[in-house]
Amino acid sequence: MRVFQSHHLDVTLSLKNGTVMTTKEPTIEAIFHEIQKCGDPCHNIEKWTE
Numbered sequence: 001m002r003v004f005q006s007h008h009l010d011v012t013l014s015l016k017n018g019t020v021m022t023t024k025e026p027t028i029e030a031i032f033h034e035i036q037k038c039g040d041p042c043h044n045i046e047k048w049t050e
Contacts, residue, residue, distance in 0.1 A: 001013070001014065001015055001016055001044070001045050001046070002014045002045065002046035002047075002048060003031055003032075003035065003045055003046070003047055003048070004048040004049070004050075005025065005028070005029065005031055005032070005047075005048070005049045005050070006049075006050050007028075007050055009024050009025050009026075009027070009028065010022065010023075010024060010025075011023050011024065011025050011031045029049075032047060035047065
């Protein structure tokens with residue numbers, strides 16, 4: 001699984017099964033804070049930013 005964050009606050013989440021979801025985050029790096037709060041179940045998520 002991987003998550004990508006753009007400077008325009010767009011977030012793309014790519015799941016192992018090929019599903020791709022997109023959303024807007026309220027502030028830069030908000031998605032990374034949520035992944036950190038998730039803890040151990042999310043520790044293998046690849047994080048990318050532009």
